[in-house]
Amino acid sequence: MxxxxxxxxxxxxxxxxxxxxxxxxxxxxxxxxxxxxxxxxxxxxxxxxxxxxxxxxxxxxxxxxxxxxxxxxxxxYTMYNQRPIGKYMFEFCQTSPCCLNGVEDLMDYTCEKLGIKVGEPTADGLFEVRGVECLGACGYAPMMQLGDFYKEHLTKEKVDQLIEDCKDGKIVLLDK
Ligand code: FES
Missing domain, CATH: 1.10.10 (Arc Repressor Mutant, subunit A)
Structure with a gap:
């Protein structure tokens, strides 16, 4: 616990x-x-x-x-949080198909860009990165979950865009 x-x-x-x-x-x-x-x-x-x-x-x-x-x-379950987390939680799938398609590099890139380590929110509480098990979208690897949504076929450029969209308040987190 x-x-x-x-x-x-x-x-x-x-x-x-x-x-x-x-x-x-x-x-x-x-x-x-x-x-x-x-x-x-x-x-x-x-x-x-x-x-x-x-x-x-x-x-x-x-x-x-x-x-x-x-x-x-x-x-x-990783979907329940036992502490306050970054508002925009980038949950990268770290199971084999996503790993084979470069997810580890993307996680490193994202952490470096945000100036954080996995499992630590940014100082402003806006972002956090974590690795999770297969999210059942292996055909769209590498992918991550952001709020209630999947972001697929990720590239560094797509990560850059997502970060900007989050900062600009353009990302909806909940499917409600
Ligand atoms: S291995 Fe990443 S979604 Fe299944």
Whole structure:
């Protein structure tokens, strides 16, 4: 479990609790835990894209499961964040087909351009780079996920353009 010194304001609004209850209602009463993944997505989206221990505890309380059951899921999947992350998270696929098509070079290039290391946000909190497992778009290698979207057949020029578009606020992160 990643520990963080960052404080998070917990804000479970009426709209959010209604959405959580809707997700839980899709499953039998004794299988409330089945709603955990979609509930975590909703809660994370409503909390600046990360989940503190206190927030995970709150999710456990709402779903009526043990906190450890939430920690296990959050620490397993890269789509859940245990600390504040850069607003624009460049998630490069690091599995073989993307590696064979130069993704490592692109990651190095991106980090150098942004002046960061993998797993560290830029000082202004705008960007971060991380490596993830296969995103199921191997035919479009090398590729990455940015928010809810895939960016495919990447080149250095495309990375340059994406960085500029993010800075200019032209990139939409959520498919909502
Ligand atoms: S190997 Fe990169 S998307 Fe599958």
């Amino acid at each position: 990643e520990r963080t010194h960052h404080k998070q304001e917990i804000n479970i609004t009426e709209t959010l609790i209604n959405r959580i209850n809707e997700l839980i209602s899709y499953y039998p009463e004794d299988k409330r835990k089945s709603a955990l993944l979609p509930v975590l997505h909703e809660v994370q989206d409503a909390h600046d894209n990360w989940l503190s221990i206190e927030l995970m505890d709150k999710v456990a309380e709402i779903i009526q499961i043990k906190p450890i059951e939430v920690y296990e899921v959050v620490s397993f």
